[in-house]
Amino acid sequence: MERPKIDLNPFYEHAIQQAEIGVHAVDTAGTTIIYNRKMKQIEGLESAELMDRSLLELFRFDREDSTLLRVLQTGEPILNVKQTYWNRRGQEITTINDTYPVREREKLIGAIELSRDVTKLERAMYQPLKNNEEPVTFASITAVSTSMQRVVETAKKAAIARLPALLIGESGTGKEFIAEAIHQAAADAGQFYTLYCHSADQELIHQLSLELKELENGTIFCERIDMMPHELQSHLLHVLENCRSNGIYYIASVAGDPVELIASNRLLKELYYFFSSLSIQIEPLRNRKEDIVPFTESYFEKHRLQYGSAIHGLSEEVKRLFFLYDWPGNLKELEMLLDEIASVAAADEIVTPDLLPAHFLQRIQPDGGRKPEDFVVFSKKELIPLDAYLQEAENYYLQKALNMYDGNVTKAAEALGMSRQNLQYRLRKMKKNEGQS
């Protein structure tokens, strides 16, 4: 007997909504027709925001060039594309996407994107100095400048007092590094846990609450609490307040002035109070350039021990270039540059300018090497594609604005009439393009 035909659509719909992979489909006009729960979580968007709005309009400022649009234009699939961007809630997200054209009887009727969220994996993999697995102690911290010496002194007091502490400093200034040194200073330090708040969700905080119940001693480091949406911040506060135990030590970090963060609704006042028994402010590297050379020396010393390389130090010219540069990514940026240099210079003893990567040399030119007259076109031969021209003009303008505000992204963004996340995203894209050129 033949089985009655059943409508499979409700099953497909259920599978799509429940899948742990983001699904976003559009028709040929770019209008969203499928947008599942996981995609909503990845993008930090509400489905209502997507309805009846063109893809182009919606994603113009929020994502790298939309792969869905490109697939609609070319009719070809685009596979395994890794994208890192800030979603609507200001969370940094990394996904790997496969985007396919959808056809019905040869005719293109739309495109579908499948996104795997690899944010947590990315975060776990990027731990540069941890690759030698040595615990971070106060002795591992480079602190030659007066301001860094003061940081270490206060951090040592924090380690003795074991009062909740708040580390304040731009990205890459070493907040997590210092948190770990504070943790290691205790005789019975126990485990060091980092909660990466930018990728935290209800589930992760719930897991933390379960672990806290079991934990007798250890440190909970809540990294960048200002990156979490408000409701998650209250949830975290609730969990921490209910698990206060003598053996557990609490540290958190933020990337800007907490008063400003509270005023702009990015930091919950009560969560700030929880951690602020002791505040430690870490200066950006551009305000303590005395730390640059000692940091490179200790980096090379570790490199020699670990990899048997010959590198001993920087030539006078490279030192001068390093001093001229403002290091917007702070020690993390310097460390990544040294990783790059060390990988090509293992046999050299001294790092000379010819060993510096091209993207770095380009960056240390004033105004990124671009002057207003570069944008004047005299002959047909000088014409370049409009997109490339606009990109150059944008890079020049953003760099100018940042210089005018001494690298302060919040203030430059305000002057440019855009959100901080939008400017950060554009700067990141600019850096990435420079890296590829």
Ligand SMILES: Nc1ncnc2c1ncn2[C@@H]1O[C@H](COP(=O)(O)OP(=O)(O)OP(=O)(O)O)[C@@H](O)[C@H]1O
């Ligand atoms: N004073 C220092 N001495 C030695 N190494 C440092 C110092 N500060 C930072 N570093 C190095 O820079 C890297 C980046 O620092 P870290 O991740 O702690 O920065 P962060 O302020 O927590 O950044 P983010 O806010 O982006 O997470 C560390 O892995 C560490 O190797």
